[in-house]
Amino acid sequence: MAEKLFERLMYATRWLLAPIYIGLSLTLIALGIKFFQEIFHLLPHVMDVSETDMVLVVLSLIDIALVGGLIVMVMFTSYENFVSRLDIDENSEKLGWLGTLDTNSLKNKVAASIVAISSIHLLKIFMNAENIESDKLLWYVAIHLTFVLSAFAMGILDKLTKKPAH
Template structure:
């Protein structure tokens, strides 16, 4: 029975290497998002240069540029989520990243346990949601005082949520 148990445990332990699929494809997803967001910024820059050199000023020019840039920031943040996810899974299930341990850069990618990974991911996801909210709000038309009140309440709710998110991270 001891021999069978050793084979089973060895197979089970090696099964953790399946996590490498999530790590690799998470990194690929992050790379794709970084490229797409960068191309979006490039297109906004070329569009802006074309508009400025043609001496025309299209309707909603500023809103369009700001909306596109905010969309790119949103993609960058989602790419960061994918990076954190990949690094965290690798460190938790496969091995510590030696080069990261020796690096003098920020320790944001150092993950000690699953709760810390979830906490970091949740914070970035909240920021993604805030940026998405901002992108939608920037293009809205406010026709009544009640709509402006709803807008103010939503901004207040976001501010309170960020306050508690920040307050919670200082306690750890």
């Protein structure tokens, strides 16, 4: 009896994750504010800004969009995998990947997103390379390559450990 009660209580604690996912949704609001702050800062100067600076701002906006997509993916997939299935009405829009990502797939998508975000940061740094010390450039490249190799290794490990479907 006590064991059953303990197991139910332990299982119910998964709901402690729900507020964390709500918190992640609040970070989307913060990202949206930053996104539009960048746009409103750029618009009055769009005719005066150099092409390089324009590209840097656009890369920042893409970066924010990628991070936002990553947050949505982590938030919904983690909620479905660890807390409860989402009951989405059949008549409403449903994201195509909902319910299809397990924790390994999510891990690989997060790793790929980190590589994409890191690539954008590295491109921004390269576009401003004349103002950056060469030893710092080397560190940026090394860190980016670490992300790339980590994502690659995770993908290989996932393939090696996946059981073939029968």
